[in-house]
Amino acid sequence: MASSTASCLRALSRHTRVAQRLLTKKSFQTASYSLLARHQSVTNKRVLATRGLKTLDFAGSKEVVYERSDWPLAKLQNYFKNDTLALIGYGSQGHGQGLNARDNGLNVIIGVRKDGESWRQAIEDGWVPGESLFSIEEAIDRGTIIMNLLSDAAQSSTWSHISPLITKGKTLYFSHGFSVVYKDDTKVIPPKDVDVILVAPKGSGRTVRTLFKEGRGINSSVAVFQDVTGKAMEKAVAIGVAIGSGYMYETTFEKEVFSDLTGERGVLAAAIQGLFCAQYKVLRANGHSPSEAFNETVEEATQSLYPLIGEKGMDYMFNACSTTARRGALDWAPIFEATNRPVFEKLYESVKNGTETRKALEFNGRATYREDLAKELKEIDEQEIWRVGKVVRSLRPDYTPEH
Numbered sequence: 001m002a003s004s005t006a007s008c009l010r011a012l013s014r015h016t017r018v019a020q021r022l023l024t025k026k027s028f029q030t031a032s033y034s035l036l037a038r039h040q041s042v043t044n045k046r047v048l049a050t051r052g053l054k055t056l057d058f059a060g061s062k063e064v065v066y067e068r069s070d071w072p073l074a075k076l077q078n079y080f081k082n083d084t085l086a087l088i089g090y091g092s093q094g095h096g097q098g099l100n101a102r103d104n105g106l107n108v109i110i111g112v113r114k115d116g117e118s119w120r121q122a123i124e125d126g127w128v129p130g131e132s133l134f135s136i137e138e139a140i141d142r143g144t145i146i147m148n149l150l151s152d153a154a155q156s157s158t159w160s161h162i163s164p165l166i167t168k169g170k171t172l173y174f175s176h177g178f179s180v181v182y183k184d185d186t187k188v189i190p191p192k193d194v195d196v197i198l199v200a201p202k203g204s205g206r207t208v209r210t211l212f213k214e215g216r217g218i219n220s221s222v223a224v225f226q227d228v229t230g231k232a233m234e235k236a237v238a239i240g241v242a243i244g245s246g247y248m249y250e251t252t253f254e255k256e257v258f259s260d261l262t263g264e265r266g267v268l269a270a271a272i273q274g275l276f277c278a279q280y281k282v283l284r285a286n287g288h289s290p291s292e293a294f295n296e297t298v299e300e301a302t303q304s305l306y307p308l309i310g311e312k313g314m315d316y317m318f319n320a321c322s323t324t325a326r327r328g329a330l331d332w333a334p335i336f337e338a339t340n341r342p343v344f345e346k347l348y349e350s351v352k353n354g355t356e357t358r359k360a361l362e363f364n365g366r367a368t369y370r371e372d373l374a375k376e377l378k379e380i381d382e383q384e385i386w387r388v389g390k391v392v393r394s395l396r397p398d399y400t401p402e403h
């Protein structure tokens, strides 16, 4: 891949320069949606002119999409002027969604168990006990839109206790179809007299926050499980904008949870770790140095090639590589697809039949769930590949020490 690396790095460096110019121009680093809205008032005319139709053609399938540009900040604030958004739980989504909605000028409060890790983190982020930070029960009582962002296991274990507090007129919101879809396991059955909606950001809550601060937006899916008021979809879309979504596509609770659990157990996290490790170990077993094995497996992927896929697609990335690399990639891609497809079929079935749900509920329902997860993640951190990664990252010219 040496010659391809050089050409890909040249391409990447061109793109980086363009991206840097754009970022400087936009100066969005600390922009709230209000700053962004001002910027968009200039560009919206062009965007709306080209995107007036909200049913778009995705490779032959027509889908409805919702865009932030339809919700200028003043309209958003007016829409929620009588509402209190009560975010229950302050993990990564609580952090990202809560701070974004607060920065968008909405009335937001947080509900978490007192004196836990989340309580501490919420105070660090400026939520004030007794003003905007409460116990779970008190926050639900004060809220009109109850945003259940507890861990999926905690949504189940707390449900019998909190469901009577979700009274008529309130709205129940989730960021995952998990609890409602797997009701036989979770026992989460929403009250019949409330709207039940979902906005599921397609990324970590940390990314929800950083994209918002950069004036960008996360892609999210949006769904309605129960529409009592006739306004459930509109409300879901508005909340999606409030928490920092750029555009939203429609789904159902069931499709959201099936695709989400498959994705994170697949290409988004588990499969990529599996593939990285497999290739790294083969290179090491054949006498390649750690530095070479890591660069040919991870560093070149994340620093050079994958950003090109994000920018313009797979063919663009292939094309940015040498003809030698292109020939090999074209020959081997179908072999990897054929080999891995049965694994994905097995994974999807395990999601659909609830096996994955039951494992998550059991594991994350333990009192020691944080320590237990941390222990297994430490084992990954200590794998040779990722220890080597720390050294390689430290050699980047723009390196800042990790903590």
Ligand SMILES: NC(=O)c1ccc[n+]([C@@H]2O[C@H](COP(=O)([O-])OP(=O)(O)OC[C@H]3O[C@@H](n4cnc5c(N)ncnc54)[C@H](OP(=O)(O)O)[C@@H]3O)[C@@H](O)[C@H]2O)c1
Pocket: 088, 089, 090, 091, 092, 093, 094, 112, 113, 116, 117, 118, 119, 148, 149, 150, 151, 152, 153, 154, 157, 158, 175, 176, 178, 200, 201, 202, 203, 204, 205
């Ligand atoms: N993270 C993502 O990338 C992502 C993306 C899209 C959607 N979602 C969905 O968003 C929701 C929230 O996910 P998350 O990742 O932000 O949170 P998470 O890390 O899964 O859950 C953390 C929150 O749950 C609370 N919690 C855990 N056990 C509890 C218990 N027994 N009683 C009371 N509180 C308890 C924690 O409080 P303590 O600190 O007190 O333990 C913390 O506030 C989930 O439905 C998830 O599937 C997540």
